[in-house]
Amino acid sequence: MMKKDLQDESITAHNEEQTKPEPITYGDIFRVSGEVGKEPITVKDAALMQSAEARVGHSHKGGAAAIMQSAAEINERLGLVDRERETIAAAEGMAVIETQIPGQVVSTEFVAGQPVHSEIKPVSTQHSVAATDAITIGQALESAAMKKGEKPIDSNDARAIQSAEKRATGNPVTQKGGLAATAQAAAELNPRVNDVGKTTLSNILLAAPVDLPADKAVTREDAEKIMEAEARGSPHGRPQSGVIGEAMQSAAKLNEERGFTPAVPAYTLEDALLIDRLKARAEK
Secondary structure (H helix, E strand, O other): OHHHHHHHHHHHHHHHHHHOOOOOEHHHHEOOOHHHHHOEOOHHHHHHHHHHHHHOOOOOOOOHHHHHHHHHHHHHHOOOOOOOOOOHHHHHOEEEEEEEEOOEEEEEEEEOOEEEEEEEEEOOEOHHHHOOOOOEHHHHHHHHHHHOOOOEOOHHHHHHHHHHHHHHHOOOOOOOOOHHHHHHHHHHHHHHOOHHHOOEHHHHHOOHHHHOOOEOEOOHHHHHHHHHHHHOOOOOOOOOOOOHHHHHHHHHHHHHHOOOOOOOOOOEOOOOOHHHHHHHHHOO
């Protein structure tokens, strides 16, 4: 009888071991190679990356440390990794390297010498310094006005212009009397006046490169954020073709092709829903 109980316990333990989920590894989240990709992410690893980010003032929700912390907490909560486990990643270290180019700073985060996350941060630059062959946000706004200058300003345009002004200047506050404030006022007034009295894109944006207090080269991230703002009020959730979002997208693409702005690699394997999906997988 005792022998049978021991056998049953052994079978139960074996079955539990088989159903126990695997810990979340660096390879599950980042495009890393070699032994590092097989390593589980620990709370200690996440803390080390957070310290590396803090040294350059870079800690935020979308950084590598935040992604690692979420994965590490799942591993620890499910008992998949010992809290004190030493990993190759921890032994070889974490680093954040910032590269400055006109109008922006490129931050790249490394685990054991392999890049795992990268992003561009806009840096406001005065016009005299920003004068390069790269297409700036102000010039892209001017291009939109030249292409469809007769288009009356609407709420979508106003949101796009507000987003463009914020990214060009690095100032989250709408400037009184600036392009964004003028566009917002026009968007509110236009529905109440006849066609002759409507304010158009050309009325506001033809002098955008001069009217903006600061400017910067258009990046892919700038274009995406401005397009998102423009699409917010669209019935289909898409920016209107041929206006501000499209002008930004074209400018960003040209800047990348001509080497004026870097095309930031996507080192992270998944999108913003990554951790939710990993949680679902780990808790099955």
